[in-house]
Amino acid sequence: MAALTSDAPFVAMTFVVIDFEGLTPAGRPAEPIEVAALALRTREGRLVEVGRYEALMRPPADVPVTARDVQLKGITQRMLDSAASAAEVMARLDARLTAPPYRLVAHHASTEAGIIARQAAHCPVLASTPLLDTLRLARVVLPGLRSYGLDSLLRYFGIPTPAGRHRAMPDVEVTSEVLSRLLADGVAAARWSTLLELDIAGGLQPVRPPTAPGAEQDALF
Helix, strand or coil, X not given: CCCHHHXXXXXXXXXXXXXXXXXXXXXXXXXXXEEEEEEEEEECCEEEEEEEEEEECECCCCCCCCHHHXXXXXXXXXXXXXXXXXXXXXXXXXXXXXXXXXXXXECCHXXXXXXXXXXXXCCHHHHCCCEEEHHHHHHHHCCCCCCCCHHHHHHHHCCCCCCCECEHHHHHHHHHHHHHHHHHHHHHCCCXXXXXXXXXXXXXXXXXXXXXXXXXXXXXX
């Protein structure tokens, strides 16, 4: 990864690997019930952890946890009943982002971008931060794989599947490992050597927050 660590914008960047677990009520966007974030900085030629955050979030009362949710994620209704609201949790996470510049990193990052956009009023720093998508980076540096899902990349790189797969922090931890492998392989294959080239290969701009009903019309006058 030496080429990237010679790029001043890359070295100056804090990469925040982020993941949400959510409930998906019929006909509505996903409601987040857990978030985890792992901050990485360049130290001695590699990315190292400099901070982490995780929290459960209480969903709206009309969005219950189903038996399948419990089976897949291991998160129960009782665990969420005592959690803070998504607004509170996202505001606390946002308040920790005091030393820009940042890139958010996620696997299939458009999902995380959409959740953040819907919480933008409570996390303005997160909502304005560009993202890097490890799925897009993998497609560039590992052409020809049958699947670019996170589990497939863990198998490809020989990264053990964590016991808590589908909980936010274990997923963030293995996504961080995948990111490091992709960066190194991309440098070795001459796919990228700068932050700008990473942004071109796998970058996403933040999603615009949803417009409140009537707001667009009001803005015309």
